Amino acid sequence: MHEMFRETQDMEIKTRAxxxxxxxxxxxxxxxxxxxAASLDxxxxxxxxxxxxxxxxxxxxxxxxxxxxxxxWPISRIKEALxxxxxxxxxxxxxxxxxxxxxIAALVEEQNIPEAKVGLASGVSAFLWLYTSIRGLKPATxxxxxxxxxxxxxxxxxxxxxxxxxxxxxxxxxxSLDVSLRGWLSFGEKELELINKWAFEGEKIIHGxxxxxDNTVSTYGHMISFKSGKLTHMKSTVPLKMLITNTKVGxxxxxxxxxxxxxxxxxxxxxxxxxxxxxxxxKELTTIxxxxxxxxxxxxxxxxxxxxxxxxxxxxxxxxxxxxxxxxTVLRTTxxxxxxxxxxxxxxxxxxxxxLPTLLSRIIIDKVISxxxxxxxxxxxxxxxxxxxxxxxxxxx
Amino acid sequence: MHEMFRETQDMEIKTRAxxxxxxxxxxxxxxxxxxxAASLDxxxxxxxxxxxxxxxxxxxxxxxxxxxxxxxWPISRIKEALxxxxxxxxxxxxxxxxxxxxxIAALVEEQNIPEAKVGLASGVSAFLWLYTSIRGLKPATxxxxxxxxxxxxxxxxxxxxxxxxxxxxxxxxxxSLDVSLRGWLSFGEKELELINKWAFEGEKIIHGxxxxxDNTVSTYGHMISFKSGKLTHMKSTVPLKMLITNTKVGxxxxxxxxxxxxxxxxxxxxxxxxxxxxxxxxKELTTIxxxxxxxxxxxxxxxxxxxxxxxxxxxxxxxxxxxxxxxxTVLRTTxxxxxxxxxxxxxxxxxxxxxLPTLLSRIIIDKVISxxxxxxxxxxxxxxxxxxxxxxxxxxx
Numbered sequence: 001m002h003e004m005f006r007e008t009q010d011m012e013i014k015t016r017a018x019x020x021x022x023x024x025x026x027x028x029x030x031x032x033x034x035x036x037a038a039s040l041d042x043x044x045x046x047x048x049x050x051x052x053x054x055x056x057x058x059x060x061x062x063x064x065x066x067x068x069x070x071x072x073w074p075i076s077r078i079k080e081a082l083x084x085x086x087x088x089x090x091x092x093x094x095x096x097x098x099x100x101x102x103x104i105a106a107l108v109e110e111q112n113i114p115e116a117k118v119g120l121a122s123g124v125s126a127f128l129w130l131y132t133s134i135r136g137l138k139p140a141t142x143x144x145x146x147x148x149x150x151x152x153x154x155x156x157x158x159x160x161x162x163x164x165x166x167x168x169x170x171x172x173x174x175x176s177l178d179v180s181l182r183g184w185l186s187f188g189e190k191e192l193e194l195i196n197k198w199a200f201e202g203e204k205i206i207h208g209x210x211x212x213x214d215n216t217v218s219t220y221g222h223m224i225s226f227k228s229g230k231l232t233h234m235k236s237t238v239p240l241k242m243l244i245t246n247t248k249v250g251x252x253x254x255x256x257x258x259x260x261x262x263x264x265x266x267x268x269x270x271x272x273x274x275x276x277x278x279x280x281x282x283k284e285l286t287t288i289x290x291x292x293x294x295x296x297x298x299x300x301x302x303x304x305x306x307x308x309x310x311x312x313x314x315x316x317x318x319x320x321x322x323x324x325x326x327x328x329t330v331l332r333t334t335x336x337x338x339x340x341x342x343x344x345x346x347x348x349x350x351x352x353x354x355x356l357p358t359l360l361s362r363i364i365i366d367k368v369i370s371x372x373x374x375x376x377x378x379x380x381x382x383x384x385x386x387x388x389x390x391x392x393x394x395x396x397x
Numbered sequence: 398m399h400e401m402f403r404e405t406q407d408m409e410i411k412t413r414a415x416x417x418x419x420x421x422x423x424x425x426x427x428x429x430x431x432x433x434a435a436s437l438d439x440x441x442x443x444x445x446x447x448x449x450x451x452x453x454x455x456x457x458x459x460x461x462x463x464x465x466x467x468x469x470w471p472i473s474r475i476k477e478a479l480x481x482x483x484x485x486x487x488x489x490x491x492x493x494x495x496x497x498x499x500x501i502a503a504l505v506e507e508q509n510i511p512e513a514k515v516g517l518a519s520g521v522s523a524f525l526w527l528y529t530s531i532r533g534l535k536p537a538t539x540x541x542x543x544x545x546x547x548x549x550x551x552x553x554x555x556x557x558x559x560x561x562x563x564x565x566x567x568x569x570x571x572x573s574l575d576v577s578l579r580g581w582l583s584f585g586e587k588e589l590e591l592i593n594k595w596a597f598e599g600e601k602i603i604h605g606x607x608x609x610x611d612n613t614v615s616t617y618g619h620m621i622s623f624k625s626g627k628l629t630h631m632k633s634t635v636p637l638k639m640l641i642t643n644t645k646v647g648x649x650x651x652x653x654x655x656x657x658x659x660x661x662x663x664x665x666x667x668x669x670x671x672x673x674x675x676x677x678x679x680k681e682l683t684t685i686x687x688x689x690x691x692x693x694x695x696x697x698x699x700x701x702x703x704x705x706x707x708x709x710x711x712x713x714x715x716x717x718x719x720x721x722x723x724x725x726t727v728l729r730t731t732x733x734x735x736x737x738x739x740x741x742x743x744x745x746x747x748x749x750x751x752x753l754p755t756l757l758s759r760i761i762i763d764k765v766i767s768x769x770x771x772x773x774x775x776x777x778x779x780x781x782x783x784x785x786x787x788x789x790x791x792x793x794x
Binding site: 263266267269270271273274276277278280281283284305308309311312314315316317318319320321325328331332335336 | 660663664666667668670671673674675677678680681702705706708709711712713714715716717718722725728729732733
């Protein structure tokens with residue numbers, strides 16, 4: 001029953017890919033410590049549909065629903081700018097050349113992205129590169145929606161690249177899925193590898209030199225530990241629930257990373273121990289997360305240990321000098337309810353994670369959220385360590 | 398001209414002894430790290446005067462001026478309770494025996510210390526032990542005033558014991574000073590050693606198992622580093638000014654120390670690195686503090702480094718779990734003015750220190766203080782690393 005999904009069918013496909021969160025080790029990972037990241041139960045959705053054969057609409061459309069933005073290019077204009085599109089003989093991932101990136105920049109510029117959304121340009125460029133490389137010069141409408149806030153360190157760009165790549169590859173010989181099945185379907189190992197590699201090419205267009213963590217977590221889901229460029233996949237035996245608070249304060253990740261490096265140059269001995277402490281914390285976290293959990297008591301004990309580790313990691317991040325007044329505000333609020341929190345990602349604003357223990361009552365959770373939201377923060381309640389990219393087939397309406 | 402100061406003279410002597418502050422390494426010192434403490438320019442004053450020979454007032458009086466409290470004992474009552482008083486053949490310090498401590502407890506109990514000031518009982522006991530051991534059964538009036546808040550980790554009890562011991566020893570053969578000199582006079586090395594040892598005996602009555610840091614800093618002044626029970630005296634080449642903020646939140650030092658030990662048992666690897674990081678910070682601090690400072694620029698550079706170290710130590714204390722909401726409030730306020738702060742002492746309330754750089758304007762300092770005081774905190778502006786115990790002779794009015 002496995003058959004290739006043909007673009008000739010008057011159908012729509014949807015993919016979704018999760019965001020990610022750094023549980024421990026941000027910044028210290030740059031200095032050789034282990035870090036741990038997990039997928040979120042918050043997704044970016046990409047829907048791909050084609051005009052019926054009868055239709056003469058020969059354009060490529062990209063709709064960003066959450067922002068009520070639509071970009072569209074006549075296929076003829078894309079062909080003019082990127083004449084080699086669709087000429088790849090294999091689907092082995094290719095980096096965007098300087099030449100192509102110039103042509104793409106021109107295509108993006110023609111779209112008059114609103115001033116306030118100029119940060120989207122690199123994402124639209126990544127879209128054009130991935131689309132034209134994998135699908136070539138074929139019309140389609142791509143609709144994107146997301147549960148992830150943009151540019152807050154939750155991996156929204158990687159989730160977009162992964163979901164888009166998965167949708168595009170579903171139309172190629174590289175992906176073979178049973179289209180008669182309903183609901184969200186997982187990909188095979190080889191397909192995931194291909195998706196991950198292409199998504200990484202998209203991430204490079206958006207971020208310059210991404211670590212590859214975000215697209216890997218978004219593709220494979222679950223959790224990974226990473227150290228000195230080496231990624232290790234792992235699955236959690238503890239169903240962890242997190243409150244993620246977006247301070248909505250923009251960060252300058254590069255400046256923050258530089259700040260930590262400067263502090264390390266000035267105080268090398270102390271900082272070396274700080275990074276080693278973070279490494280121990282990440283290692284202990286991976287041990288706790290993967291150890292079997294036979295009963296409820298044990299889950300609570302594990303959660304308590306994880307709370308300690310979160311608290312300790314936050315102190316060490318403060319020691320690195322990457323905190324921010326808004327982060328402190330979130331910490332102060334959650335500590336009142338005896339909850340452990342830490343900044344996640346670059347710091348200096350961005351997001352804060354708070355572990356919500358299994359036995360914590362919904363009433364308390366609602367209180368914390370309402371207090372944080374009254375400080376104009378944005379809260380997300382989410383499980384972590386769940387599935388990676390998935391696909392869903394359906395007849396387009 | 399050196400002559401012993403005779404009690405037969407109708408004079409008053411005054412002593413003063415400074416409080417102390419932990420600059421780095423609190424808690425970690427229990428786990429083998431180096432800590433650094435400095436004397437404060439905040440003093441406890443003890444004035445000792447005797448009734449004229451014509452006077453028949455045969456009592457020992459202790460006046461605590463700041464609290465408007467006066468305790469007094471007929472010498473005959475003391476003789477009854479402590480018949481061996483004044484029988485020491487040398488002034489080598491002696492610990493209070495179980496028997497004596499019971500008798501002293503009875504003498505203190507008779508004084509009906511107000512319920513709210515019951516914490517003073519151990520200080521009054523120390524007073525009786527030191528007075529009767531050194532001076533024996535002689536009438537006098539001892540007046541105590543202090544610039545140090547009680548029980549806030551600034552070494553008020555040690556300053557009291559040191560100033561009292563110094564005043565009492567001034568009447569013995571052990572101390573030889575030129576009574577014709579005016580102003581505050583320092584003691585010689587041997588005298589300081591004797592004062593320090595007796596003060597430590599007083600501290601034992603008040604604290605049970607004191608580290609000896611507080612009385613040593615109060616006696617000798619300047620700064621000391623200490624590690625695994627070993628004290629090293631040092632003098633600062635940088636005139637450092639501190640803002641000390643008393644949160645006025647009472648602490649349970651023992652519980653806080655136990656909390657850090659528990660965390661260390663649960664997460665030994667990470668915590669070992671945390672303590673090593675603190676050790677590095679303390680060592681770097683001692684190097685900066687003692688290095689020659691030829692010009693203004695260098696002072697500013699040193700202050701910047703010290704600010705980093707303060708900030709890092711604070712992060713590590715957070716990592717140990719000894720912070721408190723009120724401490725966070727102080728940190729949040731001072732960080733707005735780009736000032737580095739850390740808790741000092743046990744944490745969980747108590748005091749916070751803030752380095753005030755030499756070039757910081759008085760206007761900013763006043764703003765910070767006024768903001769902190771509006772949060773009902775108590776602020777002290779003080780130099781650190783100044784002189785230890787001193788004595789002043791004068792004709793009593």
